[in-house]
Amino acid sequence: MRKISIIAPSAQSDPASEPQPRVWSVVKASISAAGRDREGEFNAWYNEQHVPEWVAKPGFVRGWRLRALDHTTQTHPHEHGYYAVYELESVGAFNDALADSDGAPWGEWQEYVGSHLIDWERTYYRRLVAIAPEEVDAPYWAIVKTDFQGSEAQERDFNRWYDEVHFPELVSHAGFQGGWRLRVLPDAGDLGDRRQRYWAVYRVRSIEDFARARASRAERGLPPWDGLWSENLCDTRIDCYAMVHYEPRHATAAGKADTGHA
Numbered sequence: 574m575r576k577i578s579i580i581a582p583s584a585q586s587d588p589a590s591e592p593q594p595r596v597w598s599v600v601k602a603s604i605s606a607a608g609r610d611r612e613g614e615f616n617a618w619y620n621e622q623h624v625p626e627w628v629a630k631p632g633f634v635r636g637w638r639l640r641a642l643d644h645t646t647q648t649h650p651h652e653h654g655y656y657a658v659y660e661l662e663s664v665g666a667f668n669d670a671l672a673d674s675d676g677a678p679w680g681e682w683q684e685y686v687g688s689h690l691i692d693w694e695r696t697y698y699r700r701l702v703a704i705a706p707e708e709v710d711a712p713y714w715a716i717v718k719t720d721f722q723g724s725e726a727q728e729r730d731f732n733r734w735y736d737e738v739h740f741p742e743l744v745s746h747a748g749f750q751g752g753w754r755l756r757v758l759p760d761a762g763d764l765g766d767r768r769q770r771y772w773a774v775y776r777v778r779s780i781e782d783f784a785r786a787r788a789s790r791a792e793r794g795l796p797p798w799d800g801l802w803s804e805n806l807c808d809t810r811i812d813c814y815a816m817v818h819y820e821p822r823h824a825t826a827a828g829k830a831d832t833g834h835a
Contacts, residue, residue, distance in 0.1 A: 604691075623657075643813075701756055704740070712815060719769050720807050734799075752774045
């Protein structure tokens, strides 16, 4: 296992004091049966035009597009076929971009929302910790999604354990290139069900690497959640994705002093 470094927000209580970027907007959608014939065309537009256009907007840092992937590690049927993930300087950056879209954030495909593009939602997340966030070439993501039931003190202890023990231990396995832990950040601009409050995103060379890491823990006699939190966790699922597009920060948005996300 390799040694890794964790990047965590400031311990101060003032969110404005935390390092940026610290917010994600995740746009979730599926293609209906009626839209299958144009799925390739839609994906080309989304990857080559739409994501670059939005990442160039003020307050946007970078973006990814993910396609749901069927794998034995997947614990439930996928809820959405695609994710568009935007890393932001603030939730306001995305809401401002929406306000400037004149009611048509899907551009030339807006008229197909509800017929070809279905089940779409938008959820904001606050980044809790990151491991190697600038290593962006991992072709697959495994996302563990869960919610917590318990006292505030228990939830703090759970997050401390996850951030400082469990998350870095998993990422230290072969084939892992880093990841993030996220928590839902409620906002009036949300659309649809926010679902699980916590995500652990693992970037891997293959989903098999993620499966082997879990199997290795079991072989060493480590129970799920180290046997500490099973009674507190609910609605847990693992979803697998292929990364189909990555859009780095545009030079015009990054400015002269910040090129770290290019």
